[in-house]
Amino acid sequence: MATVERWSGLEVRALREASRMSTEEFAARLGVSDRMVSKWEARKDTIRLRQVNQAALDTLLSQSAPDIHERFASLARPLGTVLPAQQLPPPGPQLQQRQVRHPRDGKMMSLVEAGTFLCGKENKPVWLPSFYIDVFPVTNNDYARFMAATGHQPPQHWHRGKCPEAVLDHPVVFVTWHDATAYAEWADKELPTAQLWEKAARGAHGDTYPWGNQPTPAKCNSRESRIGSTTPVSRYHSGVSPYGVYDLCGNAWEWCSTRSEPGRYELKAGAWTSPFPRVVPAVFNDASAEMLDDDTGFRCATPATAIDALLGEQDEADLSYGSRPGMGRR
Known part of the structure; x- marks a missing residue:
């Protein structure tokens, strides 16, 4: 999975095109105005986005489907600001989440x-x-x-x-x-x-x-x-x-x-x-x-x-339902 070291208008446009969204749709996903997105893209690599907008773009990229990631990497890698997955820092210790x-x-x-x-x-x-x-x-x-x-x-x-x-x-x-x-x-x-x-x-x-x-x-x-x-x-x-x-x-x-x-x-x-x-x-x-x-x-x-008790009751209900006459595997 690619990630961006620093977002500029070039990477913004690459992500929008990879997502196959209009400027209005893309802006709505980020929670900004379409005029702001147009400004970023027009300024290309001469604009430095605020941290809050960089974080929003990071989140949008991380939640994108694999095909969007592939298209984005193809469009953005020549720009020199995209890091391939093997260059990412190793994750810190995480709790095992349930x-x-x-x-x-x-x-x-x-x-x-x-x-x-x-x-x-x-x-x-x-x-x-x-x-x-x-x-x-x-x-x-x-x-x-x-x-x-x-x-x-x-x-x-x-x-x-x-x-x-x-x-x-x-x-x-x-x-x-x-x-x-x-x-x-x-x-x-x-x-x-x-x-x-x-x-x-x-x-x-x-x-x-x-x-x-x-x-x-x-x-x-x-x-x-x-x-x-x-x-x-x-x-x-x-x-x-x-x-x-x-x-x-x-x-x-x-x-x-x-x-x-x-x-x-x-x-x-x-x-x-x-x-x-x-x-x-x-x-x-x-x-x-x-x-x-x-x-x-x-x-x-x-x-x-x-x-745990609620989930246990649900499991018992599912088992009871599945054991009714005619409800077995066919």
């Missing part, structure tokens, strides 16, 4: 093993049992399924109760703590405590950010990105936590189940409206349970024992 699809809402969840982690700004050792947490925040599309199943009220910014298609894969926002809790109950999950959430973000060794200790605003959607809105939940591939969990810095604040005082609950992650120092996972924030805003959403968690 992910499962929750049988209720269908969302992928990552296992966070039991053990001690360093919590808070003081890095206090805290032991937690094993649990699963959603790989991505609850999206507008996820929330629409919940509404259809329960009749729950839509977020106030949806037009006539329907989410615009352009943001279906963005985190749902304009939800109160009560809305988030209602979704969690419907999904047979719960909102994570602040400590569960923080361990999923920082890992067992208490890294400052999900990706390590280097302050890199380009790895998340904070105010410095200047995007001015939420982004697709899978955009920041280089910013995932050691457990493979996305958007634990920026994009949208996330409700937790930890009560800070009567009627108020903790929030984690920071948001697209937050300056980078506020998206640090150890930072404290809270709000009234009735609060709703365009930068606040949530994700869910569940004890490992609970999801």
Whole structure:
């Protein structure tokens, strides 16, 4: 798999052509204007893209299909900025990730093993049992399924109760703590405590950010990105936590189940409206349970024992169904 050492307008055009997208389609995937993409391509190798845009291009390239990679490598290799796979630095030590699809809402969840982690700004050792947490925040599309199943009220910014298609894969926002809790109950999950959430973000060794200790605003959607809105939940591939969990810095604040005082609950992650120092996972924030805003959403968690039991019940149901008369292999 090829990678780019430094993106210029030449590599941008090569990726767009390899993806066989129009300027408008390509810009939409990156979350920028089509005028900006045209400007990059017109400036060719005389323009130096901002880090946040280089990170977005890295993510788009990494998520592209193999045939797009082949076409891109063929177009970009003569430019001298594409590194072949054998020149990539060896990956650092990674946790063995276990992910499962929750049988209720269908969302992928990552296992966070039991053990001690360093919590808070003081890095206090805290032991937690094993649990699963959603790989991505609850999206507008996820929330629409919940509404259809329960009749729950839509977020106030949806037009006539329907989410615009352009943001279906963005985190749902304009939800109160009560809305988030209602979704969690419907999904047979719960909102994570602040400590569960923080361990999923920082890992067992208490890294400052999900990706390590280097302050890199380009790895998340904070105010410095200047995007001015939420982004697709899978955009920041280089910013995932050691457990493979996305958007634990920026994009949208996330409700937790930890009560800070009567009627108020903790929030984690920071948001697209937050300056980078506020998206640090150890930072404290809270709000009234009735609060709703365009930068606040949530994700869910569940004890490992609970999801293992649910998956076990599903396996038993499948076996029972397969053992009915006439349901054997033919």
